[in-house]
Amino acid sequence: MRGVFVPSIDCIKQQKRAMVVAYAKSNNAKGLIQVATTLAPFALLWWVAIRGAAASYYLTAAAAALLTLFTLRVFALMHECGHGSLFRSSRLNGAIGFVLGVVSGMPQYVWSRHHNYHHAHNGNWERYRGPYTTLSVDEYAAMTDIRQRMYRGKCSIAAAPLAGLIYLIFNPRFTWAKGSVGLLIHLARAKLARPRPSLREHCAAYRTRYWSSRKEYWHMFWNNAVLLSVWALMCHAFGTVLFFSVYLVSVSLAGAIGIVLFTVQHNFEHAYASDDGHWDCDMGAIAGTSFLILPHWLNWFTINIGYHHVHHLSSSIPNYCLVQCHDQYRDLFSGVRRVKLSQVPGALKCILWDTHAQRIISVAEYLRQDYCPSRG
Numbered sequence: 001m002r003g004v005f006v007p008s009i010d011c012i013k014q015q016k017r018a019m020v021v022a023y024a025k026s027n028n029a030k031g032l033i034q035v036a037t038t039l040a041p042f043a044l045l046w047w048v049a050i051r052g053a054a055a056s057y058y059l060t061a062a063a064a065a066l067l068t069l070f071t072l073r074v075f076a077l078m079h080e081c082g083h084g085s086l087f088r089s090s091r092l093n094g095a096i097g098f099v100l101g102v103v104s105g106m107p108q109y110v111w112s113r114h115h116n117y118h119h120a121h122n123g124n125w126e127r128y129r130g131p132y133t134t135l136s137v138d139e140y141a142a143m144t145d146i147r148q149r150m151y152r153g154k155c156s157i158a159a160a161p162l163a164g165l166i167y168l169i170f171n172p173r174f175t176w177a178k179g180s181v182g183l184l185i186h187l188a189r190a191k192l193a194r195p196r197p198s199l200r201e202h203c204a205a206y207r208t209r210y211w212s213s214r215k216e217y218w219h220m221f222w223n224n225a226v227l228l229s230v231w232a233l234m235c236h237a238f239g240t241v242l243f244f245s246v247y248l249v250s251v252s253l254a255g256a257i258g259i260v261l262f263t264v265q266h267n268f269e270h271a272y273a274s275d276d277g278h279w280d281c282d283m284g285a286i287a288g289t290s291f292l293i294l295p296h297w298l299n300w301f302t303i304n305i306g307y308h309h310v311h312h313l314s315s316s317i318p319n320y321c322l323v324q325c326h327d328q329y330r331d332l333f334s335g336v337r338r339v340k341l342s343q344v345p346g347a348l349k350c351i352l353w354d355t356h357a358q359r360i361i362s363v364a365e366y367l368r369q370d371y372c373p374s375r376g
Contacts (some may be wrong), residue, residue, distance in 0.1 A: 009283055012332050016282065016313060023325040024316040026088040034086070034303065034320070035096055038077060042070045042103070049246045050238045064246045069301045071254035075104040075168075076303045076319075082112025083119075083315040098219070102226050105168040105251055107130070107176075109219040110211060121282020122266070122312050125273040125353050130266055131167070131259055135367055136353045152363060155351045159261060164255020165248065177218045179210035193276045263348040265290050265308040268337055271360040273353050285312035290339040291326075298341075350367075 038066035045063045052059035080086040081097030094109075099122030101108030121127035124354055125134065132155050140148060153159055183206050190202040203214070211217045224353075234243040274280070299306060303319040310322045317325055326333060349362045 007143055007288065009280070012286060012313075013282055015329065015332060019233065019325060020314045020316065022328075023321040024085070024314055024318075025340055026085055026316075026318050027320070028087050028089055028092060029088040030320050031080075031092065031096075031318070035077060035100075038070060038073050039103070042067065045070060046072055046246075049099065050242065053242055057329065060242075060246065064250045067246065067250035068257070070255040071104060071250055073301045073303065074100050075106065075254065075258055076241060076301075076305055078104055078108050079112075079115065079305075080319055081305065082108060082115055085316050086316045092170060098223070101223055102230070104254075105227060106172055107220045107223040108218045113212075113216070116315075117317055120313065121279075121284075122281070123272050123274055123288035124279040126275045128280075129353070130263060131163075132267075132351065132352055134267065134353050134360070136355050137361070138355065140363075140366065152351070154347070155263075155348060157345060157348060160256035160260050161252045163259050164257075166251040167259060168251050168255040169248065172220075173224060175210045176224050179208045179217075180221075182206075183210060184186065259343065260307070260348065261302065261305070262293065264339055264344050265292060265305075267350045267360055268347040269350050269362065269365075270337055271337070271359070272358070273360045274358050275355065278358060282313065285309055286333070286336055289336070291333065291336045293340045309333055 004117050045067045049060045049063035049067065052063060077086060078097055078100035081093040081100060084090060084093050087093045087096065097108040098110070101111070118128050129135075132152065135143075135151065137148065140151070154163075187199060187202050187208045190205065191198075191199070194202075211220060230248075231243075234247075266288060268290050271290070272283055274284070274288075286309055289309045289312045291309055294302065294306045304322045305311065307317070307322040310317060310325050311319075349364070350360045352361050352363060352366050354361045354366075
């Protein structure tokens with residue numbers, strides 16, 4: 001199969017500044033309309049899901065299905081706030097981003113810092129390997145058959161709902177709770193050993209992989225405090241079983257769709273996958289990012305994130321400018337890999353990093369003679 005063709009990366013580099021100047025124009029009114037047309041239907045659907053259960057569980061199931069798509073849109077808008085591109089105002093990006101983070105279950109500020117790391121190293125697979133931590137061919141070859149099967153299963157569509165549940169519901173609560181317990185233990189031990197320093201000083205000395213600053217911790221704290229309070233109120237008002245039946249299904253499925261779409265935007269046949277020494281940022285955006293050809297309705301729910309090549313050339317271009325930017329510079333983007341919705345399952349099989357050819361390959365390609373001679 002052919003690799004990713006890039007007509008002229010130098011031409012793209014020359015045009016990039018003009019592209020950003022023309023389209024990196026956030027608009028507060030457009031951003032607010034997008035948020036309103038997301039949160040209002042979201043609230044209405046929750047009302048239908050809860051009240052409709054008394055009349056028909058089919059009505060609740062239909063509302064839950066639509067809630068899945070609106071939760072996906074909430075997360076996509078939260079992602080945009082993290083880049084500071086949904087609104088012109090940084091305060092609006094921060095405030096609305098926090099609200100959207102509570103609704104989607106993700107501490108927005110902390111998540112956005114990790115996500116910006118992905119943008120800063122896109123295509124550099126030595127630094128960032130995606131949500132599934134894509135293995136190199138050598139790492140995969142060193143695994144037992146059972147562990148290889150487990151890895152393939154983890155990256156499959158069938159496992160995506162579980163990944164969505166862990167990603168959006170379990171991990172943000174668990175990491176905050178575990179880190180907070182560790183902080184309390186640290187404070188108790190530190191105060192006993194050295195009583196004179198203040199609690200603030202002892203807190204500053206605490207190190208954890210779950211947050212890197214005081215600001216990150218307090219964003220995690222308030223996200224979880226507000227969300228857990230909402231959970232408690234909803235359970236008290238409408239019943240624990242009914243609330244969590246709708247919540248767990250809709251959020252897990254939204255997370256599943258998001259993880260699958262994000263993965264195939266970077267994992268596809270022969271996607272650019274460089275190491276540190278050969279990496280080029282713009283090459284990563286053009287040859288290491290796909291253009292997802294989605295139906296119009298799904299582009300609406302994902303706020304045009306399928307135009308991922310434009311987004312990676314400059315995350316300052318808001319979602320409502322991506323299509324126009326792509327259309328104006330379509331000749332420059334002729335080499336970007338197109339992935340149709342029907343091709344997503346195939347792209348998800350590209351889960352290995354060929355460190356020698358500097359590209360992403362499928363397990364089937366790995367098993368060929370040139371990648372795995374001992375199995376020939």
